[in-house]
Amino acid sequence: MSDDWPLFEVFIRARSGLEHKHVGSVHAADARMAIEHARDVYTRRQEGVSIWVVRSSEITASDPEEAEALFEPARDKVYRHPTFYAIPDEVKNL
Amino acid sequence: MYTQALDSPIPDARPGSPAGQAALERRFEERIERDEKIEPKDWMPETYRQTLIRQISQHAHSEIVGMLPEGNWITRAPSLRRKAVLIAKVQDEGGHGMYLYSAAETLGLARAQMLEQLLDGRAKYSSIFNYPTLTWADVGAVGWLVDGAAIMNQIPICRCSYGPYARAMVRICKEESFHQRQGFEIMLALARGNPEQRAMAQDALDRWWWPSLMMFGPSDASSTHTAQSMRWRIKRFTNDELRQKFVDITVPQAEFLGLKIPDPALRWDEATQHYLTGPIDWSEFEAVLQGHGPCNQERLQARRAAHEEGRWVREAAAAYAAKHGGLGAGPRSASCITNPRAQGSVHE
Numbered sequence A: 001m002s003d004d005w006p007l008f009e010v011f012i013r014a015r016s017g018l019e020h021k022h023v024g025s026v027h028a029a030d031a032r033m034a035i036e037h038a039r040d041v042y043t044r045r046q047e048g049v050s051i052w053v054v055r056s057s058e059i060t061a062s063d064p065e066e067a068e069a070l071f072e073p074a075r076d077k078v079y080r081h082p083t084f085y086a087i088p089d090e091v092k093n094l
Numbered sequence B: 001m002y003t004q005a006l007d008s009p010i011p012d013a014r015p016g017s018p019a020g021q022a023a024l025e026r027r028f029e030e031r032i033e034r035d036e037k038i039e040p041k042d043w044m045p046e047t048y049r050q051t052l053i054r055q056i057s058q059h060a061h062s063e064i065v066g067m068l069p070e071g072n073w074i075t076r077a078p079s080l081r082r083k084a085v086l087i088a089k090v091q092d093e094g095g096h097g098m099y100l101y102s103a104a105e106t107l108g109l110a111r112a113q114m115l116e117q118l119l120d121g122r123a124k125y126s127s128i129f130n131y132p133t134l135t136w137a138d139v140g141a142v143g144w145l146v147d148g149a150a151i152m153n154q155i156p157i158c159r160c161s162y163g164p165y166a167r168a169m170v171r172i173c174k175e176e177s178f179h180q181r182q183g184f185e186i187m188l189a190l191a192r193g194n195p196e197q198r199a200m201a202q203d204a205l206d207r208w209w210w211p212s213l214m215m216f217g218p219s220d221a222s223s224t225h226t227a228q229s230m231r232w233r234i235k236r237f238t239n240d241e242l243r244q245k246f247v248d249i250t251v252p253q254a255e256f257l258g259l260k261i262p263d264p265a266l267r268w269d270e271a272t273q274h275y276l277t278g279p280i281d282w283s284e285f286e287a288v289l290q291g292h293g294p295c296n297q298e299r300l301q302a303r304r305a306a307h308e309e310g311r312w313v314r315e316a317a318a319a320y321a322a323k324h325g326g327l328g329a330g331p332r333s334a335s336c337i338t339n340p341r342a343q344g345s346v347h348e
């Protein structure tokens, strides 16, 4: 069995003005080839104007088991949202 | 939300202990119950992982082998328009294979391993691609019926519980519609043509109808995986339900074309409001799956030849990358943004 080329994660900017968004992954010998593969695999219908690729092994992800520790603390801080504050209807532009 | 499952503290959720295992399984089932998506790094039962690996890799192989019957007609397409369309369609199928291999890889199976399983004949793929495309009308019938059946199968998988599979399927479904429409358009042109062309269209329908119905898999009574897959929300409808939907929408389309479905028992049933078909010859389905279809050997040989003939290209690319630091260590972050040549390729 031959080994796979490294895996690259692919991010595409759909239109200028939008951020790059993760769309999938491709195998490639190097970054240049990864861009070409991403072009063929993910933009056959003008889905993008710009591609980023990054080696999957270079990405550090948070552990799902840590989700509580990381994201729970934000849950009870509803005062971070504008709707938390009761303002009389007569007050305009606020 | 994942964290809701953690609201009640779980006494011993370490995977090692039996109690921990049971707790993890319960939490998993609860997430499925709430229609949450399972993502690659989340805990999942080993059987769920294996079921998905089997289904997604078989699906990927089907897309790849599925390029062959139609690829057969690219050089002989009757016009430049038909040729451009067919190339685009076959290229899409290759893309579908790539999306699905990526999704299967998130479950821990290397792509090289999947490829090896396909090439050495261990892997299964859809039985339909072991039938030959004998005339140009077959290209029409494949787009209309085979892609039509594939769409019917794939749309519910867009809501599959496994995130990467569901996302790949959303992308695929967006692209499939053109496949089916171009196929129907070919059939329509032939059906409106001279008697010889109409006969060609009818002959293609005669040969592709039953294999298309078999694409939905064994009947519910004999399907081993259906119940569990439905509980895990990998599947949303049974094989027979999907097959029935396909028959119900396809029969009127055949009528529009003025073609006859090759099933003397076919009839509209007022009581159920469905078309009822005659019995499917499951021995044919089994035989094709076991490798005895008309083209099983030819398909695998074509894949193996493509793999062998591409070897020097892969080796050259690997050697080039190694020389320039692509396969080893070295500066590689952000090369996609700063490398002017790379930018060029994106905009060409």
Ligand SMILES: [Fe+2]
Residues within 6 Å of the ligand: B063, B092, B093, B096, B150, B172, B176
């Ligand atoms: Fe496809």
Ligand SMILES: [Fe+2]
Residues within 6 Å of the ligand: B093, B147, B150, B176, B179
């Ligand atoms: Fe298709």
